[in-house]
Amino acid sequence: MGLTAEELDIVRLSLKISFWSVVSSLPFAIATAYLLDRAEFRGKSLVDALVHLPLVLPPVVVGYALLLAFGKQGPAGAFLEEIFGITFSFRWTGAALAAAVMGFPLMVRAIRLSFESIDRGLEAAAKTLGAGPIWLFFSVTLPLALPGVLTGVLLSFARGLGEFGATITFVSNIPGETRTIPLAIYGYTQVPGGDLMALRLSVVAVLLSLVALMASEWSVRRARRRVRGHDAGG
Amino acid sequence: MLEVEIALDHAGFKLDVRFTCGQGVSVLFGRSGAGKSTVLSCIAGLSRPDRGRIIVEDRVLFDSARSIEVPVHRRKIGYVFQDARLLPHLTVRQNLLYGYRLAEASERRIDLDVVVDLLDIAPLLGRRPAGLSGGERQRVAIGRALLSSPRLLLMDEPLAALDMGRRAQILRYIERLRDELHVPIVYVSHAIEEVARLADSLVLLDHGKVIASGAAGSILSQPKLRQYVGGEEAGALLEAKVSAHDEVYGLTTLTFAGGSLLASEVDALIGESVRVRIRARDVSLALSPPQDVSILNVLAGQVCSIQPEPGGAMDVSIAIGATVIYARITRLSTERLQLVAGKTVYALVKAVSLDRSSTGLA
Numbered sequence: 354m355g356l357t358a359e360e361l362d363i364v365r366l367s368l369k370i371s372f373w374s375v376v377s378s379l380p381f382a383i384a385t386a387y388l389l390d391r392a393e394f395r396g397k398s399l400v401d402a403l404v405h406l407p408l409v410l411p412p413v414v415v416g417y418a419l420l421l422a423f424g425k426q427g428p429a430g431a432f433l434e435e436i437f438g439i440t441f442s443f444r445w446t447g448a449a450l451a452a453a454v455m456g457f458p459l460m461v462r463a464i465r466l467s468f469e470s471i472d473r474g475l476e477a478a479a480k481t482l483g484a485g486p487i488w489l490f491f492s493v494t495l496p497l498a499l500p501g502v503l504t505g506v507l508l509s510f511a512r513g514l515g516e517f518g519a520t521i522t523f524v525s526n527i528p529g530e531t532r533t534i535p536l537a538i539y540g541y542t543q544v545p546g547g548d549l550m551a552l553r554l555s556v557v558a559v560l561l562s563l564v565a566l567m568a569s570e571w572s573v574r575r576a577r578r579r580v581r582g583h584d585a586g587g
Numbered sequence: 588m589l590e591v592e593i594a595l596d597h598a599g600f601k602l603d604v605r606f607t608c609g610q611g612v613s614v615l616f617g618r619s620g621a622g623k624s625t626v627l628s629c630i631a632g633l634s635r636p637d638r639g640r641i642i643v644e645d646r647v648l649f650d651s652a653r654s655i656e657v658p659v660h661r662r663k664i665g666y667v668f669q670d671a672r673l674l675p676h677l678t679v680r681q682n683l684l685y686g687y688r689l690a691e692a693s694e695r696r697i698d699l700d701v702v703v704d705l706l707d708i709a710p711l712l713g714r715r716p717a718g719l720s721g722g723e724r725q726r727v728a729i730g731r732a733l734l735s736s737p738r739l740l741l742m743d744e745p746l747a748a749l750d751m752g753r754r755a756q757i758l759r760y761i762e763r764l765r766d767e768l769h770v771p772i773v774y775v776s777h778a779i780e781e782v783a784r785l786a787d788s789l790v791l792l793d794h795g796k797v798i799a800s801g802a803a804g805s806i807l808s809q810p811k812l813r814q815y816v817g818g819e820e821a822g823a824l825l826e827a828k829v830s831a832h833d834e835v836y837g838l839t840t841l842t843f844a845g846g847s848l849l850a851s852e853v854d855a856l857i858g859e860s861v862r863v864r865i866r867a868r869d870v871s872l873a874l875s876p877p878q879d880v881s882i883l884n885v886l887a888g889q890v891c892s893i894q895p896e897p898g899g900a901m902d903v904s905i906a907i908g909a910t911v912i913y914a915r916i917t918r919l920s921t922e923r924l925q926l927v928a929g930k931t932v933y934a935l936v937k938a939v940s941l942d943r944s945s946t947g948l949a
Contacts, residue, residue: 472672481664483689485660581717583717
C-alpha cells in the first residue's frame, strides 16, 4: 500500500515534531535525572513530583497550561518570542514542545535509573586518575548511562508520535503545521467516508511504533554490551 | 615520603592512626576490619577523616586544622583497587591512557611503551575489559595507575581476587615496578607472604590503631607482635643472598647472617638479595644433628625463649648467629627435649618449604 502525498506529509511532520521534541528536551532530561539521582537539595521531592506530573495529569490540562504559559500572551511565550524569536502558538514548534513535556517524565525516569545503576567505584577510580567533575561526567558517567539515555530517547520519541490531547489543546489541528498522525486519524473519524484514511494512518502508526520499539531494544542491547565491557560485535 | 596522622569515627568504626612511610614498599598489614583500606581511601581523598593531616612529598593533601582538602583528582595518587575497576566502555589502551592524558605533559614520568613492556600487556591493548582474566585486568589496572604519573601508588589488596598462580605472577610485576620504576608504594594486605616478598617497611594495624611500624624484618620477628602476624603463618623473615644455584636438583643456596640454607629454586641471580620467610610450623627441633633424614637444612643454634602460642602449641625462638628463627612444636616435645633458654638445638627446615611463595627479591 503506497501512501498518498498528503499521508506522507502527515507522517513526515509527525516524525519531525517527535525528533525535535526529543533533541531539545534531552539535555534537560539528562540534567534533571542527574540532579535527582546525585544532588541533595531542598524541594527535591517537589521537583520530582513536577517532573512526573504530565504522566498523571489529563493531557488536556497540560496543553492548556502550555497555552497559558507559552501562548502569544503567556509570560514565557512572549519572552521567548521577543528574545529568541521562537513562536510556539499554532506552530509545529508548539507541537514539539507539547510532545517534549509529555515525554519528559519517561525520559527522566529511564535516564535516572541508568545513573542509579552505575558502579560508583568506577567513578572513584577515574577521579584518582585525575578526572575533574565535568570530565568525569562526560567520560565516565554519561557513557555508562548510555543504555538508559537510549531507552529514554526512544520511549519519548514513540510517546511523541502518539501525542494527542496536549497538542490539540495547545496548538490546535492545523494541516501541514500541527496535524500529526493522531490528530489526522481523529479528524478522519469525524468526517463521513474518512474511515479508510483513518485505518491506513492507524496501520502506519502501529508500524512506526513497532520500528521505534524494536530499534530501541536493539540499540539498548548493544549499548549494554558496550558498557559492560564486552568486545565489539554481537 | 608519606606522613599520615588521621582520626575518624564512622558509624561506630573508630580509626586513629599516625605513621610515616619512606621510599620503597610500605605495607599496611592487619586483619580484615583493622582499618587498612580506610586509611588508603583517606590518603586518596575518597574518604574524609574527621581530623588530622596527610602529607605526600611535602605536599599537604589534607589538614583539618588549616582546612586544606585537595580534591581527589588533583592529588596525583595512583590507586589500584582490589577489583581492578577498569572502565568497561573503553578498550585496554584507552583505559591505560585515561590518566596519562589527564596528567600535564611536564608531569608525565612514564610512557605507554614502558608500562606495556613492564607488565606484558601488549596483546591486550585492543581488547575490552570484560574479556580479560582477573590477572590481566589487575595488570592493566596497575599500568593505568602508573601512567597517571602518581607521586605515590596505593594498592588495596590487589591480589585478593586472584587465584594462587596469578598471585605469584602479579607479585613479580609489582616487584618489578618497585625495583625498576622506584615509585613509592603503600600496599594493603592481610597475607603474610605478600609482606615477606614486598615490604620494606611495615605498619601493623589492629582495630583502627597502629600497633607498630618500622622496617619489615624487625617487626615480623618481634615476638610480642607475632600474634598480629597470624597463627599458622607466623614465622621469621630473613634477609639472605643467593650464593649458588644447583640446576641439577633445582636448589638454591642462600646465605644469611648466621649460616646458609638450601631452598627450592629461587628465581634470582647469584649475588642478589632475597627475603626468605621460614614459617614456625615448618621448623622441627633436634638435640643432636640427625642422621639419615631427608631434611637438607640443619642449623645449629641456641634456644632464646619458649612461649605458648594461642593454639596450644609452643613457639620456640632459636638464635642462629645473628638471626632468630622460630619453631612451633607441641608442649610434649618441649618437655621430652627438656628445652630451656640457652640450650643448643638443631633447627630442621625442609628445603621445599622455602618455595616461591616464601622467597622474594629484597
